[in-house]
Amino acid sequence: MKLTFLGTSSGTPTRHRNVSGLAVQTVLGADWFLVDCGEGTQHRLLQTPLSLHDMAAVCITHVHGDHCYGLPGLLASAGMGKRTKPLKLIAPLPVWQWFQATRELTDLHLPYEVEHVDVDAQPLVYEAPGLRIERHALRHRVPSHAYRVQVQTHRTRLKVEALKATGLPPGPLWRALQTGEDVRFNGDVLRSADFADMQTDTAVAVLGGDNAEPALLRDACEGAQLLVHEATYTQEVLDKVGPGPMHSSARLLAEFAQSAAVPNLILTHFSARHQNEEGLAALMAETQARYGGHAFLANDLDVYELDSTGQVTVTRA
Template structure:
């Protein structure tokens, strides 16, 4: 029900193999998608991932640090040059709106579509973006105000109880079609109410995408009904201990312990320091997670794709 494409998994600066933070999340039932963060170069990654800016319904920016937002204005401009006219929702710190407006004024930028800007501080309640996609923001702990976003997709399926109709002897055809459309019908001198023959099934999945954060426990309550947490794991614990508390990031150990304590079934880690991006560094991150977490987890690479199905099962999608 949710499809994830990692467009950037490096922290701070891009490297030869990883761009800075950006994540595309698509409703697998249609082409609607959401972008969480837009570090420099994100629009190139979007092109390479064959995502259309025409189908982008919302952009969420976790915080104002450049590796999470410097690609935003260029992306907006390109969407306009590609003839986008549909309004676009942006959920972000109010400073992002000020930056966009100042940049537009100073660089003669004119967008042919409107921006529906929502201050992230006002997104504490669930915001419906489309009929099926909703977003909610959760405050985190970082050097500047930082947020996580709940991404929720809910599908309602209505199925006709055909066995009951067969037992009553209601013939297939118009009668069944009317009931399927919610219309009551007359049959054998009695009224058959559509509501008695429609079975409603609700499918809901909930993923949380965190910004930079040194206190994973802030997400404990919001993770109670989440099937997946995507979170930064900038360092191993040993490196974080050497670096100190100044950068205000999480380690692999911190995230693993949090996920285990809160019974999270799925965990994807991203936003790795360049010192952890080679094979040895990634193995050190993975080994640390294995030590403290028994659930299903992945370390994300650029262009990795994952699918979260209606049962909450997470799987990595093989490239075509």
């Protein structure tokens, strides 16, 4: 799985950070998925290799504008770029109603179908061979959701030592066994089932929207190798701000990730007051004091890759 951060600021954009947007790619094909689409997301996408023709679905976590105001413009640009492939819009019903009203009132005609998937209708919101996306409810001032993305791939591994014991040299017959064919060698039939094992690799990432209670994601994080979650404030600032905004601190998030044994954690959605060297250092220090896994602070246009072993690597913008 590959994650490209298109916006990592909370509420409003700043000089170096746009509001929320996250592109998700998998090894299953060219299709990719957009999680949230704050204003300006399409400008960030122009700085990546991603094509709007390959965008399979847009997943909106909640109705607040810093997570969805970029949606009509993005979909309009896709239409002007001659996109014809249908698109799924996975979102709360109010987002769909707002988008429909915007289409009507701005004379927006799209040359492709947009199918609404109501996140409240069922937990499984997207399914394709090897891919499942499920939504999980969060706690915010409006209904908010996280998306659990699971990617499964299958590969056949040869029992190399057993093959060497037969005397069969590496080559086309090895490849035939790996693809399920039985082969003849020295008068015997070597059965593929005896010399090849099917292995399933699973990668799971949980991508959260705005949320004041990280522990709500405990079930979603079962078996996950990566959690991406907002850390709008440090705990000190959150205590001063009070419960009204209903966001998480780095401390709350770190304590949950530690208790859930999630091995990798990416913090995002930072308040403008933390978007300097001192503020980001405070967020990381608060995280590392309570979390023993691999922690990262996302920047716009950072690219994170999660492999089948659960390892995360990052390419900085």
